[in-house]
Amino acid sequence: MSSIRHWILKSEPTEYSFDDLMAEEGQTTPWDGIRNYQARNFIRDTMGIGDEALFYHSSTKHRAVVGRVEIVSAAYADSTQFEPESRYFDPKSTRENPRWVCRDVRAVAWLERPVRLEQIRAAPELAGCTLVARGNRLSVFPITDVEYEAIIAMSHRG
């Protein structure tokens, strides 16, 4: 059976946008800075190489799914937790027993058009999607294959 899963990765575009990812060498970057245990557990335990994710711009006027990415590495220690000058520094984490992990992600493509949050809210087939669940604040979470395909289809319809 296939182990490919689908995910949504949220990012504030003023912090790190899909354009920023596209500008990286190899269109690849460590998805680091995750400091939530549930999100970490997803990255560490449930994600797999080859999984696909949608890239969502949060906390901006134009909240929308804007692109597709692929998970291209296993989980490994997030180096920012060891850097005292980093905003993601965790003094309780040690190199022997790192608390936080990341994976490398690679941009696949822009969506044909952004799929705005309000469109997703209005789509009956996405009523159960975690992205529109009340109180959801996770920045990394799984979505179903059906939800994933529905959002991509919406990007074609505009």
Added chain:
DNA sequence: GCCAACGTTGGC
């Protein structure tokens, strides 16, 4: 282990 206080996320 409980829970109040605090910090953060993110839509609005």
Added chain:
DNA sequence: GCCAACGTTGGC
């Protein structure tokens, strides 16, 4: 900028 809905921390 506001604030609801969380998650985390730390005193007890």
